[in-house]
Amino acid sequence: MLNFFSKKDHKLVINGNQELILENKETVLNGALRHDIKFPHSCKVGGCGTCKCRLISGKVKEFTDKSYLLSKQEIAENYILACQSMPKSDVVIEIPN
Numbered sequence: 028m029l030n031f032f033s034k035k036d037h038k039l040v041i042n043g044n045q046e047l048i049l050e051n052k053e054t055v056l057n058g059a060l061r062h063d064i065k066f067p068h069s070c071k072v073g074g075c076g077t078c079k080c081r082l083i084s085g086k087v088k089e090f091t092d093k094s095y096l097l098s099k100q101e102i103a104e105n106y107i108l109a110c111q112s113m114p115k116s117d118v119v120i121e122i123p124n
């Protein structure tokens with residue numbers, strides 16, 4: 028069977044209604060922006076928290092410690108920083124209003 032996507036490409040679903048394919052080693056934020064999705068962000072280096080979103084399902088590799096930006100409750104609710112998170116599987120996220 029032909030597979031048009033690399034095995035390391037992952038599907039990203041945002042807010043249950045936007046679905047896209049992220050390239051290998053692409054962060055959640057960069058992938059969303061590459062697909063012209065309006066994703067809240069500012070610094071892109073893990074310093075502002077603007078890109079926080081809730082990981083509903085899937086696994087990500089996080090590049091920085093998010094505990095200094097996110098509250099204990101947000102961490103308990105599985106919030107991540109999109110600019111610092113690279114999918115390790117297909118992922119579903121929710122961007123807070």
Ligand code: FES
Pocket residue numbers: 067068069070071072073074075076077078079108109110111
């Ligand atoms: S854009 Fe600032 S922490 Fe992600």
